Amino acid sequence: MKVLERLQKVIAQAGVTSRRKAEQLILEGKVIVNGNKVTELGTKVDLQHDEVIVEGVPLEKEEPIYFLLYKPTGVISSVDDEKGRKVVTDFIPTDKRIFPIGRLDYDTSGLILLTNDGDFANLLMHPKHEIYKTYIAKVEGVPLREDIKKLEKGIHLEDGRTAPAKVKVSRSDKKKGTSIIEISIHEGRNRQVRRMFEAIGHPVMKLKRENYGFLNLKGLNAGDFRELKPHEVKRLRELAVT
Incomplete structure (x- = not known):
C-alpha cells in the first residue's frame, strides 16, 4: 500500500x-x-x-532523529567550516546527515538542537512560532532598572525593534562591575542577545543558552549530547503551532 x-x-x-x-x-x-x-x-x-x-x-528514506547538544564555546553552529574549526556535528557520532536547528554564536555556549528532519527544523525556526529561548548573560556594569525595562518592552536595533523579552537580574557585583542576567526571547536574529545588551551600554562578557522551550541542559556537561525522547519532539511540534 x-x-x-x-x-x-x-x-x-x-x-x-x-x-x-x-x-x-x-x-x-x-x-x-x-x-x-x-x-x-x-x-x-x-x-x-x-x-x-x-x-x-x-533520496533515501531516513528515520528522523533529534538531538540536544550542550555546545561548548569555540564551536561553529554548522555541519562544516572552511577554516577547519570544530562544528556542532563533530560531537554526535551518527552516519545520518544531521544539521543544527538555528545557531549559537562561536563564542556562546549552551543548548542547541540537531536533526535530519528539515520540515521539523523549518517549523521551529519560523518567526511566527514563538518558542522562548532562555540565556544567562554575564555583562559589564550594573544595568539600571530603566535599562532592563527597555529590554522587556523591546529595543531598537539596526534590523528593527525586538519583541518584548523576559528579563531577570540574578545578581550584580558593583566591586567587580559585572552583572548576571537571565533573558528569554523567542526571536532568532544574528547575535541578538549580545546586540540588545550593547544597545543599553552593557556588553556581554559571557553568554550561555540554558533553555529551549521546556528543554534544558540538566545532567549534561559542555560537549555532551542526548537524543530527544518522542514525547519531547511531539511537545516541540505542539509548541510551534500553538
Missing part, C-alpha cells in the same frame, strides 16, 4: 533541506520522480515505492 505525501514534504523529512527550499527546487526542475522531471508542487509520492532524485542525488 502506498502512503502518499507531498513531494516537498518528503524531501524535507529526508533531511535534504527545508520544505520551502524543496518547493523552490521542484519549481526549478531539479527534482526527478521515477525518471520524470517534476515541476508541480501538488505532486505526491511514497519514498518506499517511488524513486526521487534531488539535484542528481537519489
Whole structure:
C-alpha cells in the first residue's frame, strides 16, 4: 500500500533541506520522480515505492532523529567550516546527515538542537512560532532598572525593534562591575542577545543558552549530547503551532 505525501514534504523529512527550499527546487526542475522531471508542487509520492532524485542525488528514506547538544564555546553552529574549526556535528557520532536547528554564536555556549528532519527544523525556526529561548548573560556594569525595562518592552536595533523579552537580574557585583542576567526571547536574529545588551551600554562578557522551550541542559556537561525522547519532539511540534 502506498502512503502518499507531498513531494516537498518528503524531501524535507529526508533531511535534504527545508520544505520551502524543496518547493523552490521542484519549481526549478531539479527534482526527478521515477525518471520524470517534476515541476508541480501538488505532486505526491511514497519514498518506499517511488524513486526521487534531488539535484542528481537519489533520496533515501531516513528515520528522523533529534538531538540536544550542550555546545561548548569555540564551536561553529554548522555541519562544516572552511577554516577547519570544530562544528556542532563533530560531537554526535551518527552516519545520518544531521544539521543544527538555528545557531549559537562561536563564542556562546549552551543548548542547541540537531536533526535530519528539515520540515521539523523549518517549523521551529519560523518567526511566527514563538518558542522562548532562555540565556544567562554575564555583562559589564550594573544595568539600571530603566535599562532592563527597555529590554522587556523591546529595543531598537539596526534590523528593527525586538519583541518584548523576559528579563531577570540574578545578581550584580558593583566591586567587580559585572552583572548576571537571565533573558528569554523567542526571536532568532544574528547575535541578538549580545546586540540588545550593547544597545543599553552593557556588553556581554559571557553568554550561555540554558533553555529551549521546556528543554534544558540538566545532567549534561559542555560537549555532551542526548537524543530527544518522542514525547519531547511531539511537545516541540505542539509548541510551534500553538
